[in-house]
Amino acid sequence: MFEVAVIEDAAAAQVSLDPVRARLLAELVEPASAATLAGRVGLPRQKVNYHLKALERHGLIELAEERRKGNVTERVMRATAASYVISPVALAAVAPDPGRSPDQLSARWLLAVAAGLVRDVGRLVVAAAHARRRVATFTIDGQVRFASAADRAAFAERLAETVKELAGEYHDETAEGGRVHRLIVAMHPHVPDETETDVEGVMR
Template sequence: MLDVAVIEETGAAEASLDPVRARLLAALAVPGSATTLAAQTGLTRQKVNYHLRALEAHGLVELVEERRKGNCTERVLQATARSYVISPSALADVAPDPDRARDQTSARWLIALAARLIREVGEMLAGATAARKQLATFAVDSEIRFGSAADRAAFAAELSDAVTALVSRYHDAAAPGGRPHRLVIALHPSLKPPGVPPAHTPGESATP
């Protein structure tokens, strides 16, 4: 079982978004059958089987084993991943395009970049997994508390200068056998727990 899988096919996305099927996927983090799932969810065995067939058809669950019980064969299934992310490829006609309106200070452009990241890495990860190869990636996740909006702006400017210098140092357009890599850096306010009002940064307007 994978820790995270990216859903790229429209039908699979539709199947995963069905509330009943999402519950079954969550329950199948551990192997189960229609009988055990019916007991857990309160659904009939026939209805569970119906949903399981749809999930299996889209590769969201897979057969673990078959157990013979009297005159019947019980199929034990498991979800193919613990968590799923839907790629913009599943909504190709309306997928965001970060090249359409580039704006470093736009939250919507940041979302478009994130969507492209999921789509591109998801596609490459699927290919690497099929080929049983490791996909070369690197990520940094951190949190910074700025004392003021001016500090945040200064940090963004210094970060931009540092990244530009590093790119200039290591980018080699003529390197034989070289492979382009995409670098995305994001900075945004951290989410607060439900019920906690967002903190107000000194020097920043309280309205969007």
């Protein structure tokens, strides 16, 4: 089982977004039969089997083992991953294009760039899994509390200058055997979770 699987097929994405099937995927992090799942989700076993066949057909679950119970063979299924990410490739025809209107201060451009990040890293993860190799990545995820909009703007300007300087120091266009890496730096207001109530404050 993979830690994360990337869904690139539109039909598979549609299957995974069905609420019942999504629940079954979550349950199948641990192997289980249709009869066991039926008791957990409160559906008839035949209905669960119907959903399991759809999930299996699109490679979201797989056979873990078969058990004989009298004259019946019980199929025990498991999810192919602990979690799933739907790649923008699944919606290729309407996926956002970062090259359409580049704007460092546009939230929509940030979304387009982020979608490209999910697409590219998703493909790398899939390729690395097949090759049994790791992907060379690095991530920073943190928070900064600004006293004012002016401080935020100053921080963004200084961050851009620092990144540009650092990239210029290490970028080598002529390096034999060198590998190009994509660098994305983003900043957006913190989005409250369910335990926080100041949703409107995000936009201040």
